[in-house]
Amino acid sequence: MSYNKSSIKKLYALSSENKRYCFSQPLKHSIRIGKREYEVKLKSDEKYGSYILWKNRKYPVEVIRSRQNKYEILFNDISYTFTVETPFSMQRMKVLSSGRGKAEKEFLKAPMPGKIIDVLVREGSNVLRGEPLVILEAMKMQNEIQSPVNGQVVKVLAKPDTNVMKDDILVEIKVE
Amino acid sequence: MKIKRILIANRGEIAVRIIKTARKMNIETVAVRTSVEPNAMFLSHADVVYDNTEDISEIPVFLNIEKLIEIALKTKSDAVHPGYGFLAENAYFAQKCIDNKIIFIGPSPDAIYKMGNKTIARKIALAAGIPMAMGSEGNIGNEEEAVSIAEKIGYPVIIKAASGGGGRGMRIVRKSDEMEKMFIIASKEAEKAFNDPSVFIEKYIENPKHIEFQILGDTKGRIIHLGERECSIQRKHQKLLEEAPSVALDDNLRGIMGNIAVQIASAVNYYSAGTVEFLLDSDKNFYFMEMNTRIQVEHPVTEIITGIDLIEQQILIAKGEALKFRQEDIKLNGWAIECRINAEDVQSGFAPDPGKIEKLSMPSDPCVRIDTGVQAGSSIVPSYDSMIAKLIVSGQDRKDALRNCKMALDKVWIKGTKTTLPFFRMLVRNPKFIDGNFTTAFIEKDLDKYYSSSDYEEMLAAWLATKLFIEENLMDNSINIDFKKGKEMSPWLLNKRINQF
Numbered sequence: 146m147s148y149n150k151s152s153i154k155k156l157y158a159l160s161s162e163n164k165r166y167c168f169s170q171p172l173k174h175s176i177r178i179g180k181r182e183y184e185v186k187l188k189s190d191e192k193y194g195s196y197i198l199w200k201n202r203k204y205p206v207e208v209i210r211s212r213q214n215k216y217e218i219l220f221n222d223i224s225y226t227f228t229v230e231t232p233f234s235m236q237r238m239k240v241l242s243s244g245r246g247k248a249e250k251e252f253l254k255a256p257m258p259g260k261i262i263d264v265l266v267r268e269g270s271n272v273l274r275g276e277p278l279v280i281l282e283a284m285k286m287q288n289e290i291q292s293p294v295n296g297q298v299v300k301v302l303a304k305p306d307t308n309v310m311k312d313d314i315l316v317e318i319k320v321e
Numbered sequence: 322m323k324i325k326r327i328l329i330a331n332r333g334e335i336a337v338r339i340i341k342t343a344r345k346m347n348i349e350t351v352a353v354r355t356s357v358e359p360n361a362m363f364l365s366h367a368d369v370v371y372d373n374t375e376d377i378s379e380i381p382v383f384l385n386i387e388k389l390i391e392i393a394l395k396t397k398s399d400a401v402h403p404g405y406g407f408l409a410e411n412a413y414f415a416q417k418c419i420d421n422k423i424i425f426i427g428p429s430p431d432a433i434y435k436m437g438n439k440t441i442a443r444k445i446a447l448a449a450g451i452p453m454a455m456g457s458e459g460n461i462g463n464e465e466e467a468v469s470i471a472e473k474i475g476y477p478v479i480i481k482a483a484s485g486g487g488g489r490g491m492r493i494v495r496k497s498d499e500m501e502k503m504f505i506i507a508s509k510e511a512e513k514a515f516n517d518p519s520v521f522i523e524k525y526i527e528n529p530k531h532i533e534f535q536i537l538g539d540t541k542g543r544i545i546h547l548g549e550r551e552c553s554i555q556r557k558h559q560k561l562l563e564e565a566p567s568v569a570l571d572d573n574l575r576g577i578m579g580n581i582a583v584q585i586a587s588a589v590n591y592y593s594a595g596t597v598e599f600l601l602d603s604d605k606n607f608y609f610m611e612m613n614t615r616i617q618v619e620h621p622v623t624e625i626i627t628g629i630d631l632i633e634q635q636i637l638i639a640k641g642e643a644l645k646f647r648q649e650d651i652k653l654n655g656w657a658i659e660c661r662i663n664a665e666d667v668q669s670g671f672a673p674d675p676g677k678i679e680k681l682s683m684p685s686d687p688c689v690r691i692d693t694g695v696q697a698g699s700s701i702v703p704s705y706d707s708m709i710a711k712l713i714v715s716g717q718d719r720k721d722a723l724r725n726c727k728m729a730l731d732k733v734w735i736k737g738t739k740t741t742l743p744f745f746r747m748l749v750r751n752p753k754f755i756d757g758n759f760t761t762a763f764i765e766k767d768l769d770k771y772y773s774s775s776d777y778e779e780m781l782a783a784w785l786a787t788k789l790f791i792e793e794n795l796m797d798n799s800i801n802i803d804f805k806k807g808k809e810m811s812p813w814l815l816n817k818r819i820n821q822f
Contacts, residue, residue: 150795158783164784176784178777185784194680194736196650197781204778205680205736206785216789220782222670222735223774227783229790256669258703263422284673284703291670 154162157235160226166227251294253316255309258282263305264316270298279303279315296320322641323426324348324400328393329367330383331404333694335616336363336707339402342632349398353382357704363694371396381704383407386414393423400424400639402632406706409615410437426639428538428614432589438610440483440521440693446609449588451581454600454608456523467504467522468497474524480504483519484509489558490514493525526608528760530569531602533613534582535623537634538592539644546579547627548653550596550619554748556671556764561741562748564658565626568719568757569601573772585612594620594635601758618661621692621713625657656722658747660712660730664701667771671741675703679737688715688725699704701738709735712745719757723749742788743772 158166162201163184186198187206196203197220209224210217214234217226230238258275262280278298279288302318322771326349329336338351340363352367356374364370373382373391382388384407393401401418403409409427412434418425436442440460446453455474460483461467471478471494480503482490492507494500504520512518529761538544550561551567570578582597596617598610620631629646638644665671681697683689693710701707714729716722727749733742748754753767763769 153795156787156790158787160779160783164779166787168784168787170791170795172784172788176777176780187782187785187788192680192682193734196754197785201783203734204781205734206782207736208789211789211793214790214794216786218785219739220785221774221778222664222740223772223778223780224739225774225782225786227786229787246495256666256672257674284675284707285706286673288670288672 153231153233155232157230157232159230161226211277233267249320250299251296251318251320252280252314253254253267253290253292253318255281255311255313255315256288256290257281257283258309258311259288260308261305262287264301264303266298266316268298268301272296281309281315290315292316292318294318294320322424322639324636324640326369326396326398327400327402327426327636328371328389328398328423329353329363329404330389330394330401331407331409331530332358332363332383334363334692334711335404335618335694336693337366338692339632340366342630342636345630346633346636348636351392351398353392355382357381357702358700360699361694362696362699364454365523369396371803381407386411388424389414390417390421393418394421398423398424398638400426402635403615405615405618410613412437420689424639426593426635428591428595429592432591432595433614435589436595436614437482439481439485439611440519442611443521445588446585449584451609452607453586454524454526454589457521458498460519460521461504463666464501464504468500470522471500472497474522477525477527478522479525480507480520480522482507482515482517483521484515484517485511490520491558526600526602528762529602529608530555530567530759531560531598531761532567532569532578532581532601532607533596534599535617535620535631536582536586536591536595537629537631537638537644538586538595539638540592540641541643542590543644543647544583544586544591545644545646545648545651546582547623547629547631547651549575549578550617550622552619553759553761554763555761556752560619560661561764562658562660562745563622564656564722565622565720566656568655569605574605581607581609585609593638594631603625618708619659621690621711623660625713626653627651628654655715655717656719657713657724658726660714660726661708661741662710662712662715662735662745663707663741664709665707665741666739667741667744668739671771673703673707674739675701675707676738677701677743678709678735681709681736682732683710683712684729684732686725686729687789688722689713689729690715709738709740710751720800723755743774745779745787747771747773753807 153170156168156170175184189195197206204221209217214229242279259281262282266278272292274295276292277291278292296318299319303315328351343350349368351369352364354370354372386596408414412430415425416430457470477495480492490511492503494503507520508518532549534549535547549567550563550565552563554562585597594616596613599607601607664674666674683691690713714726716725730746
């Protein structure tokens with residue numbers, strides 16, 4: 146994909162809960178709250194690593210994952226995921242989403258490395274959001290891995306008594 | 322008896338904690354280096370380090386009784402401190418130490434055994450007239466018996482493993498038609514987890530507070546209590562925050578419960594430090610739950626309000642010395658709160674998040690005590706627990722302690738793994754928590770989110786994401802990205818990147 150870099154005047158950061166933050170491009174190093182502009186600085190030093198300086202306070206920041214235009218940011222120890230869109234890609238997204246409904250698949254992944262203790266569903270099972278699907282043991286704790294969506298299980302890849310790596314797909318679900 | 326050198330049969334922050342007191346008492350310490358964490362911080366504190374890195378067995382050395390005895394003898398340690406977890410409540414280990422003329426810094430093997438077996442502990446408490454939830458007199462033989470006892474007690478009931486403890490091996494049953502199934506599951510689980518399928522049944526107390534009493538006893542027969550700890554903030558029976566004292570107790574109730582805790586300890590001729598756990602219901606009825614025959618993770622809050630070093634007392638008692646204070650000498654001063662900062666992801670249901678601690682900076686203030694076994698560069702390894710540090714904050718009263726805690730939490734700086742910090746920052750601002758209006762069900766029932774973030778925090782994170790996008794895609798010198806292929810960036814890379822900007 147190509148576009149004229151200099152023609153982009155705005156960028157949108159969309160949160161995972163679909164909150165939209167609009168920034169001008171080139172990016173200003175200040176953020177307006179009410180009537181005042183507050184300076185934002187991204188800094189880094191040996192003692193603290195990288196941080197954002199905002200209203201005289203340091204906030205730790207990290208990039209946990211970045212893939213295409215999707216960023217997982219750890220800000221003050223809380224993780225946020227954004228997709229950054231240009232006005233052009235925003236427009237395209239709107240066109241796409243106004244089309245047919247999304248009969249998407251959801252891939253339930255292992256949130257951490259560990260051992261599968263139990264698989265609670267089979268192929269064809271209907272599952273509800275929040276329903277435990279797999280029990281994964283990691284660091285001596287049993288963790289219920291829950292369905293993120295309502296849907297139907299199309300494939301079960303997790304097998305009891307096997308070890309999995311982080312992000313291994315455990316269950317494939319057709320989203321309803 | 323003299324103690325000149327103590328083998329620490331443990332690791333992490335509790336190893337550091339024990340070494341600090343031993344040093345104060347001019348006692349040498351021996352720590353064990355393992356291949357799992359050969360550069361662990363506690364090793365640098367010890368006087369002698371025993372190298373056990375050759376041992377690559379699956380079982381941690383801290384659970385290997387024969388090996389630990391061998392190390393104690395080889396290093397000429399005259400005492401062993403088991404810390405908490407691992408072999409701390411293993412009667413056989415305590416006996417083995419004694420058999421080898423090594424002082425076990427803890428209670429007698431007999432007391433460990435009796436209190437460790439929940440059915441025996443229940444019988445002892447019953448005989449001593451201690452208030453308890455209604456329950457079966459001993460272990461349950463079969464499903465039919467389970468159903469008939471549960472009917473008699475009335476639902477809900479809780480099935481507990483006789484050899485369980487620390488919240489493990491428990492099942493709550495609310496309806497009679499679930500009883501048979503749950504009994505079988507609980508019994509199987511108990512067999513798997515504790516090598517003992519025996520279970521018993523108790524009335525399940527709804528929404529109680531978890532209140533525990535610190536006990537100190539010497540070998541001369543004197544037993545006192547050092548007040549209570551409030552440990553209701555827990556998730557799946559794992560404690561997250563503890564405080565001392567508790568808002569739920571007044572001096573009168575404290576006296577009554579404390580005396581009963583001492584009675585239970587007396588029933589097994591207890592010496593050393595121990596903890597008697599109670600459930601307290603909303604009508605202030607209390608029920609004996611179990612006794613922990615070890616030093617607890619949360620012992621520092623008691624140390625702060627009593628001014629007594631519990632590890633020092635354990636060592637003195639192990640040497641055979643008499644307690645220097647009586648019950649009336651114990652005065653509770655101020656308030657203390659402990660937050661367990663663990664490498665866990667609160668946004669993914671407290672899933673462990675092991676990894677290397679890249680940066681670590683802790684507040685330094687007279688009202689803050691940090692007990693930790695890690696420093697920048699240390700790793701939180703999957704084989705052990707996920708604790709990074711205990712943040713212990715004091716104040717004149719609860720309000721003051723909470724305010725200090727809020728400030729201290731904002732100053733804790735940890736990078737490299739996700740932590741439970743967002744949970745505590747939210748908790749100390751929660752009105753119900755601030756009012757002291759919470760039970761063990763608080764996290765599951767009263768919170769819809771385990772963290773909170775303000776809008777401007779999210780906005781600043783969005784700003785950073787946008788900035789990165791621009792650096793990567795829209796700068797003249799940025800690499801052109803093939804959006805179809807995508808690209809991956811390894812975590813924790815931001816540091817290097819910022820320095821390039």
